[in-house]
Amino acid sequence: MSRFKSFERRLARVAAIVRAWSAEAEREEGLHKARKAVASLIREGLERAGIDPAEAVSLHRYEALEPPPPRAMPRPLRVDPREPFFTEMRTLAERMRGEPPSLATASPAMLLAYYCFGDGAREAPA
Numbered sequence: 014m015s016r017f018k019s020f021e022r023r024l025a026r027v028a029a030i031v032r033a034w035s036a037e038a039e040r041e042e043g044l045h046k047a048r049k050a051v052a053s054l055i056r057e058g059l060e061r062a063g064i065d066p067a068e069a070v071s072l073h074r075y076e077a078l079e080p081p082p083p084r085a086m087p088r089p090l091r092v093d094p095r096e097p098f099f100t101e102m103r104t105l106a107e108r109m110r111g112e113p114p115s116l117a118t119a120s121p122a123m124l125l126a127y128y129c130f131g132d133g134a135r136e137a138p139a
Contacts, residue, residue, distance in 0.1 A: 058128025
């Protein structure tokens with residue numbers, strides 16, 4: 014009987030390891046999808062403003078880089094996580110009001126804020 018329990022414990026440990034691998038793979042896949050979605054939004058915003066996305070240096074780096082290494086699992090949020098994001102985008106867009114970011118030095122966040130939430134989202138191609 015104890016031999017069977019020992020086997021069950023080892024099997025449970027192996028199962029836990031496999032579940033962790035699966036969770037990590039799903040998390041990584043989610044990060045890749047999120048990066049693709051953000052890059053797509055930035056591209057659309059730039060194109061809508063009549064700017065060639067190929068000129069945005071940071072966009073190329075953003076698309077080419079692997080996501081950062083995983084961090085410790087955060088505690089579950091009690092508020093809608095979208096609200097702080099939208100607030101930050103509106104604040105960043107407001108800071109750049111009337112002044113488009115430099116395509117050579119702007120971060121992906123700056124491009125997203127200006128061309129998807131700020132003045133650049135309202136500009137029509139000439």
